[in-house]
Amino acid sequence: MSAVSESPPVHRSSVEGSPLNRALRLGLVFGAIAVYVAVVGILPLMDARWIVVDVVSLGDATLIAIGLGAGAAVAARRSPGGTDGFLPLAAHALLAGAVAGGLLALLAIAMSVLDLRPIFIALSPVLLETLTFGLGVPLGSVVLIVSGALLGVLGAALSLGPVTIRKPILIGLAFVLFFGVFQELIQIMMQFGEVIGDLRETIFTWEGLNPTGAAIIFVLSAGGAYLWTKSLRAQLHEGMAHLSPAQQSHVRTLKIIIGILLVVLFPIVAGPYIGQVMMLVGLYVLMGMGLNLEVGLAGLLDLGFVAFFAVGAYTTALLTADSPHALAAWTSIPSLSYWAAMPIAILCSVIVGILFGIPVLGVRGDYLAVATMGLGEIVRVIVQSDMAAPLLAGAQGILQIPKPRIGNIELSDPVSLFYLTLVCSAVAAYFAWRLENSRLGRAWMAVRDDEDVAQALGINIVKVKLLAYGLGAAFAGLAGSIFAVMLTSIYPSSFQLLISINVLALIIVGGMGSLPGVVVGAIALVGLPELLREFGEYRYLFYGAALIIMMRIKPEGLWPSATRQRELRAAAGELEPDEPQTAPAGVETPSFATQGLEK
Amino acid sequence: MTDVAASRGFIPKLSTLSRFTFVDVVLWALRIGVIIVVIGGTIGTLIKARYGAAQWFDFLVFGVTIGSVYALVALGYTMVYGVLRLINFAHGDIMMTGAFSGYFVASSFAESGFLDTNPFLAMLGILAVAVTTSTVIAVLTERLAYRPFRRVRGLAPLICAIGVSFFLEQTFRGAFGSGVRAYPDPKWQKNTLDVFGFSVPLVEVLVVAAALISMLVLYVIVQRTRMGTAMRAVSEDSDTAAMMGIDVNKVVVFTFALGGAMAGIAGVCYAFVFKQVYFFMGFTPGIKAFGAAVLGGIGSVPGAMLGGLFLGIVESVGPALFLDGIGITAPYQLRDLIAFTLLIMVLIFRPYGIMGERMAKKRA
Numbered sequence: 001m002s003a004v005s006e007s008p009p010v011h012r013s014s015v016e017g018s019p020l021n022r023a024l025r026l027g028l029v030f031g032a033i034a035v036y037v038a039v040v041g042i043l044p045l046m047d048a049r050w051i052v053v054d055v056v057s058l059g060d061a062t063l064i065a066i067g068l069g070a071g072a073a074v075a076a077r078r079s080p081g082g083t084d085g086f087l088p089l090a091a092h093a094l095l096a097g098a099v100a101g102g103l104l105a106l107l108a109i110a111m112s113v114l115d116l117r118p119i120f121i122a123l124s125p126v127l128l129e130t131l132t133f134g135l136g137v138p139l140g141s142v143v144l145i146v147s148g149a150l151l152g153v154l155g156a157a158l159s160l161g162p163v164t165i166r167k168p169i170l171i172g173l174a175f176v177l178f179f180g181v182f183q184e185l186i187q188i189m190m191q192f193g194e195v196i197g198d199l200r201e202t203i204f205t206w207e208g209l210n211p212t213g214a215a216i217i218f219v220l221s222a223g224g225a226y227l228w229t230k231s232l233r234a235q236l237h238e239g240m241a242h243l244s245p246a247q248q249s250h251v252r253t254l255k256i257i258i259g260i261l262l263v264v265l266f267p268i269v270a271g272p273y274i275g276q277v278m279m280l281v282g283l284y285v286l287m288g289m290g291l292n293l294e295v296g297l298a299g300l301l302d303l304g305f306v307a308f309f310a311v312g313a314y315t316t317a318l319l320t321a322d323s324p325h326a327l328a329a330w331t332s333i334p335s336l337s338y339w340a341a342m343p344i345a346i347l348c349s350v351i352v353g354i355l356f357g358i359p360v361l362g363v364r365g366d367y368l369a370v371a372t373m374g375l376g377e378i379v380r381v382i383v384q385s386d387m388a389a390p391l392l393a394g395a396q397g398i399l400q401i402p403k404p405r406i407g408n409i410e411l412s413d414p415v416s417l418f419y420l421t422l423v424c425s426a427v428a429a430y431f432a433w434r435l436e437n438s439r440l441g442r443a444w445m446a447v448r449d450d451e452d453v454a455q456a457l458g459i460n461i462v463k464v465k466l467l468a469y470g471l472g473a474a475f476a477g478l479a480g481s482i483f484a485v486m487l488t489s490i491y492p493s494s495f496q497l498l499i500s501i502n503v504l505a506l507i508i509v510g511g512m513g514s515l516p517g518v519v520v521g522a523i524a525l526v527g528l529p530e531l532l533r534e535f536g537e538y539r540y541l542f543y544g545a546a547l548i549i550m551m552r553i554k555p556e557g558l559w560p561s562a563t564r565q566r567e568l569r570a571a572a573g574e575l576e577p578d579e580p581q582t583a584p585a586g587v588e589t590p591s592f593a594t595q596g597l598e599k
Numbered sequence: 600m601t602d603v604a605a606s607r608g609f610i611p612k613l614s615t616l617s618r619f620t621f622v623d624v625v626l627w628a629l630r631i632g633v634i635i636v637v638i639g640g641t642i643g644t645l646i647k648a649r650y651g652a653a654q655w656f657d658f659l660v661f662g663v664t665i666g667s668v669y670a671l672v673a674l675g676y677t678m679v680y681g682v683l684r685l686i687n688f689a690h691g692d693i694m695m696t697g698a699f700s701g702y703f704v705a706s707s708f709a710e711s712g713f714l715d716t717n718p719f720l721a722m723l724g725i726l727a728v729a730v731t732t733s734t735v736i737a738v739l740t741e742r743l744a745y746r747p748f749r750r751v752r753g754l755a756p757l758i759c760a761i762g763v764s765f766f767l768e769q770t771f772r773g774a775f776g777s778g779v780r781a782y783p784d785p786k787w788q789k790n791t792l793d794v795f796g797f798s799v800p801l802v803e804v805l806v807v808a809a810a811l812i813s814m815l816v817l818y819v820i821v822q823r824t825r826m827g828t829a830m831r832a833v834s835e836d837s838d839t840a841a842m843m844g845i846d847v848n849k850v851v852v853f854t855f856a857l858g859g860a861m862a863g864i865a866g867v868c869y870a871f872v873f874k875q876v877y878f879f880m881g882f883t884p885g886i887k888a889f890g891a892a893v894l895g896g897i898g899s900v901p902g903a904m905l906g907g908l909f910l911g912i913v914e915s916v917g918p919a920l921f922l923d924g925i926g927i928t929a930p931y932q933l934r935d936l937i938a939f940t941l942l943i944m945v946l947i948f949r950p951y952g953i954m955g956e957r958m959a960k961k962r963a
Contacts, residue, residue, distance in 0.1 A: 040773035119703055121776045301754055358625045359947050366686045366757050370889060371946040374939040377886075381936045386929040462622055501761065508758060537777070541769030547762025548744055551755045 023074050023092035027099025027152075030070035034063060034100060035107050038131070040541070041122030045534050047130050050208040051180030058181060059130065063104070067148050070096040071155025086160065090153050097152020098145050104131060105141035112137040167229060172222030179217050180209040182531065188271050263422070267415045275415035279486065281527045282421035283479045287503045288510070288518035289425075289432045290475025295504065296513030296561075297441055298468035299448030301369040303500050304376025307356065308349045308473035310383065310495040312480025315345035317398040317490050325393040338404035342481045349477025350470045357469030361462060364451070376500060384492040397491035401484050411485075421482055428475055433515060435471065444468055445513075498540065502526070505543045509550050511557020520559045626947070633944065640921035650919055656797045658916045664803040664872060666911020667810035671865035672888035673895065673903035674817060675737075675858030681834030681898040682854045683749070688760035689740060691885015692767040693859055695878065697733035697866030699771055702780060702876045704728045709783035718787055726809070730863035736767070737859025738852055749851075764882075772878040779877040782870045806868040813864050814904055817857065821900055826853050834898060883935065887914070890942030896952030905953065914938045 037043045047059035056064075071093035108131045110116065116123045132140020158166055179186060183204055190200040203213030240248065267275035287309060294300045318327050319341040327333045336344075360371045382388050384395055392398075403412045404420065411417055435441050443464045446454040455461050484490050502525065510521025525546065529539035550557065644650070650658075672694055679687045704725045708714040714721040744763045748756040788805075791798035821827040832840040833850045841847050869884060870876050891910040895902025917937040922930035945952065 036770075040770055042773065120774050122774060295754075299754075301757065355625075358622055359629055359943065361622060363946055363950070365754075367893075367946050367950060369757055370686065370886070370893075371943050373886065374890075374943045374946075378936055378939050378943075381933060381939070385932040385936075387927050387933065462620070501765065504758070504761070538769065538773065540765050541773060544762045544765030544767075544769060548759050548766065551759040551762065552747055555755055 019088075019092055020095070022077060023096045024099060026073045026077070027070055027096035028103065030066050030073070030096065031100035031103025031148075034066045034104050037062060037066075038104070038107060038127065039120055039122060040538075042535070042538055042541075044122060044124065044127050044130075045538075047127075048534065049181060049532075050183075051177060052211055052214045053205055053208040055211055055214075056180075061177065064151060067097050067100060067151025068155035068158065070100045070148075071152035071157075072159040073155075074152070075156040075159040086157075089156055089160070093152040093156035094149045095152070097155070098149035100152070101145040101148020104148070105144040108132050108137055108141055108144070164226070164229060168222040168226040171225040172218040175221035176209070176214050176218050179203070180214065183208040185270060185274060185531070188273075189269055264419075267418050272414050275413070275418045277527055277530045279414055279418040279421050280530060281522045282418060282425050283483060283486075284503065284506060284522040284526045285425050285519055286421070286428055286479040286482075287476050287499075288507050288522055289428055289515065290472040290479070291503045292472075292507050292513060292515070292518055293432065293435065293444070293475070294468050294472040296507060297436065297448065298444040298465065300465065300468055301365070301372070301504075302469070302472070303369050303373035303497070303504070304356065304379070305372075305472070305476060305503055306495050306497060306499040307376045307379040308353055308476035309480040309483070309499060310379060310492075311349045311352045311473075312345045312477030313484040313490050313495070314383070314392060314398070314480075315348045315477070316341045316481040316484040317401050318392075319344060320401055320485075321398050322400040322402060323393075323398055325391075325398050338402070338481075338485055342478070345481040346474050346477045349473040349480070353469040353471075353473025354466050356473070357466045361465055373497065373500070376497060380492060380495055380497075383495070392492075395492060397489055399489040401488045401490070403485055403488065414486075417482070417486055424478055424482065428478065429515060432475075436513075436515070440464065440467060501540075502543065505547055507557075509546050509558060511560040514557060514559055514561035517557050517559040517561065521557070524558070629944075630948070633940065636925065637921050640923070640925045643925055644920055644923050647923070649923065653797055654919075655916070656795075658919060659912065660794075660797075660799050660803055662912035662915030663908060664806050664911070665869075665915060666908040667807050667814075668865045668869045668872070668907075669884065669888045669891045669911050670904045670907025671810050671813060671861045671868070672884060673892040673907045674814070674861045674900065676889050676892040677895070677897055677900060677903040678821075678830070678834075678854050678858050680892070682830060682837070682851055683745070685745065685748075685756050686760060686889065687745075687858070688757065688885075689764035689767055690737075690858065690862060691881035691883075691888065692764050692771075693733045693737050693740070693881070694862040694866040694869065694885065695771065695876070695881030696736050696767065697729035697859075697863030698870040698876045698880065699775060699866075699878075700732035701725045701729035701863075701867040701870060702782060705783050706780075709785065714783060714785045715787065718785065722805075726864060726867055729867045730860045733863035733866060734856050734859040737855045737862065740767075741852060741855040746851075764885075768878050768882070775878070777878060779875050782874045782876060784874055788871070802871055806872060809864060809868060813861060817861060818900065820857065826850070830854055887935075887938045887942070890938065890945060893950065894941070894945045894952055899952070902952055910938060910941060913941060 037046075043059050043062065045059075046062055047057045049058040050056070051058055051061055074093045074096045075089060108128060111123050111128045111131075128137075131144070133143055134140075135143060158169070187200060187204055190196050190204075203216060204210065209217075240251070243251065267278055287305070290308070291302065291305050294302045294305075316338070318325070319333070319336045320326070320338055322335070323329070326335060356372075356375055360368055360375070363371050383392050386394055388394065389396075403410050403417075405411065409416075411420055443454070443459045446457065446459055447461060447464055451461060454464075483494075487494075506521035506525045507518055508521070509524055510519070511517030525539075525543060529536055529542065535542075672690060675690045675693070676687060679685060679690070705714065705721075708721045708724065740763050744759055745756065748759055788800070788802045790801045792801060792804055793799075819827075821830060829840070829845045829850050830853065832843065832845055833847055837847055840850075865884075866881075869880070887910060888907060891906035892903045893906070894910060895904070895906025914934055914937055918930035918934050921937070922933055927933065
């Protein structure tokens with residue numbers, strides 16, 4: 001082919017080839033996903049978690065979803081003008097599902113013939129047994145292919161069915177999934193009162209959801225969803241429309257108050273474990289808001305963010321700890337209470353943030369990311385080294401950091417620390433929100449969109465950028481200071497680059513430059529993996545995939561900011577790209593401008 | 600950009616001295632600080648005379664060894680950057696995939712005794728598997744992850760590359776386990792060679808030789824073959840190249856394949872030097888190799904080679920030469936510190952690298 005006609009990004013939907021080919025290819029893709037999930041070791045873990053006890057495990061559900069997905073994908077990608085009936089489509093979906101199942105069957109056969117265990121640690125005999133339904137490899141493979149084919153057809157049928165039916169079914173399944181997977185937490189919450197206790201006993205057994213419970217939940221939620229889409233929603237909207245603007249704003253305030261009450265009361269009801277998780281989410285929200293100022297508003301991609309977090313934590317530890325490394329032990333500085341140490345920790349982070357920002361002021365775009373990452377790594381290497389050990393305790397860490405106290409009450413349990421985090425986050429969120437709409441916030445956005453133009457308009461780039469680093473660092477310092485008292489001991493190994501990536505991932509998933517996006521991202525990337533504890537070690541796999549997929553499908557994030565949405569909508573009208581840059585390196589070229597992520 | 604830009608050269612023009620801001624002060628303090636540490640440390644170490652000539656020679660040889668591995672990895676960064684203007688953040692992890700696949704072959708060879716009886720063939724086999732794996736993975740990442748971002752500007756491609764890096768690492772962690780696996784350590788590798796009266800471990804000689812040969816092959820491919828010419832044309836100006844009838848897609852795939860192959864060789868070399876593999880092993884050498892690529896002038900193939908060697912030597916000699924002299928305890932823990940400081944200094948003060956200026960001049 002001639003390269004002159006080099007096409008813009010290939011759109012999946014316009015993949016050429018006959019429907020049969022397409023079905024084959026989709027089957028292979030979905031089958032490859034299933035095999036990948038098995039080989040990487042997620043599937044065996046998922047198999048250990050029941051959705052409905054002794055009926056369906058999370059692993060089964062994943063494989064079923066992959067089969068259904070293959071069928072649905074075939075249905076979604078029919079030829080645009082194709083008015084052909086259901087039967088040929090069903091045949092293609094059948095093929096796709098069978099191919100997907102066939103790949104899994106191949107894996108099973110390979111596992112039984114070759115000894116793969118020494119290389120692929122996840123391919124255990126137990127996995128083989130579950131994959132083949134305990135029927136032995138030959139029969140099991142046939143069952144895999146047949147069930148794949150049936151699921152494919154079912155998936156195609158579902159995706160072609162009318163929305164009024166499909167939506168309630170999916171919602172019902174989602175609810176069952178939710179109640180099944182999080183059964184432990186829900187059961188803890190349902191331990192009050194007799195009526196609720198009885199309800200719990202009908203729905204759950206000790207190990208999880210029982211079939212009756214699953215049926216009840218499915219019927220209730222699916223029925224509810226059906227009624228909602230059918231009539232209630234329209235009525236409610238109509239009702240809202242009849243209200244006066246003042247009343248509407250009352251309704252909105254009421255919603256917000258209810259939301260706040262839910263967040264505040266939830267950990268009390270749900271117990272200390274949830275409190276702990278919510279507190280972690282809160283910490284990451286704090287850091288996310290800080291990085292959001294840098295990346296989302298000012299466009300400075302900072303991969304050394306963890307350094308500020310570390311400064312906050314270490315300052316707090318050095319000022320308050322009851323250890324030989326604390327400043328009080330060998331200088332005349334008295335041992336401070338947490339409340340006195342926190343502002344100092346924030347101040348130190350700001351100073352470090354500015355010092356950190358000065359050398360990289362002139363570095364832009366991709367180079368900035370690498371430079372900041374290098375700075376972050378330097379901080380970690382120094383903290384970990386024996387050189388700084390007399391001061392920072394090296395790899396042994398600083399122990400015995402006291403918990404904060406209010407009067408005589410010690411904030412020692414996770415729930416009370418969660419409230420501390422919540423208050424701090426709320427204050428920080430207020431600042432972030434005000435900053436976003438301030439003169440400084442607009443200057444940041446101008447710098448993000450085009451540094452040279454911004455400077456030409458009289459914005460003091462140096463000041464604005466350093467403020468971004470400093471204020472971003474303040475949030476991280478606050479988070480670090482809470483982190484120190486949460487763990488009561490800190491080690492350099494807690495301040496890996498992974499944390500920077502973690503925070504970056506959550507603001508990207510949530511939506512850059514969007515405050516609610518930060519919360520959504522933190523819940524999805526920090527809260528969820530924490531709740532599904534056994535998948536904890538796979539969270540970074542999940543992050544990596546999330547970064548790629550979000551950049552590809554939804555670069556504006558799950559909850560984009562209004563400005564960003566407007567920009568995207570405006571950009572959708574015009575066509576892409578400027579000429580690729582030709583300068584050898586990135587510094588003098590303005591084209592590294594970090595203007596939107598949109599295509 | 601006035602103040603900052605003007606001060607970015609090593610010596611500012613006189614006219615800028617009148618508007619010396621505090622930012623310049625800090626930047627100059629940084630430069631002078633580094634220079635003081637380097638010179639002071641060197642003098643201190645030489646006065647102390649703690650290390651003999653043999654030790655210095657060891658440091659140097661180790662530096663060249665590790666530097667040639669960095670150079671191999673840096674080639675991948677520099678070529679991809681040249682063609683796509685993309686920092687392939689996952690390149691270090693592609694090196695890891697090579698090392699890992701090489702490990703399985705090497706350990707099975709070691710078990711069967713093939714590695715001891717027939718070292719040459721065995722090493723070739725290990726290299727072949729490693730190169731194949733990392734080439735395939737490099738091409739796959741391009742096809743599946745980077746291609747949709749071909750014409751996207753801004754941060755999205757870099758963020759996607761970070762995602763790819765994590766994805767590769769965690770896939771290998773999940774599939775092969777999170778433990779550190781020991782690379783086989785055949786007896787013949789412990790032999791030493793006599794060079795100028797100093798003894799040098801055979802592994803290091805082999806690694807340097809393998810790296811040099813691969814770099815030579817690569818240089819010939821880039822300079823002499825049709826595909827290499829097309830590659831250079833695309834990195835000069837991809838649109839014009841496309842108009843001249845060059846299939847840009849093919850060139851990009853070829854570039855990734857070539858970079859992947861070099862990373863595969865580098866992975867095996869790295870693993871044989873450090874005798875271990877684990878899923879995160881590619882990260883630090885990857886970042887350092889990127890630094891080497893920038894140091895040499897990103898986009899320049901000989902630059903990447905020189906940059907890698909330079910970085911390796913500085914990193915290996917540096918702790919003893921610069922840090923020991925100023926009385927720092929356990930300077931070897933700070934090896935990475937030296938490498939990262941060098942990386943940052945280059946990014947801040949000389950982002951066009953050593954060879955970059957010549958390239959820029961040639962183009963002007």
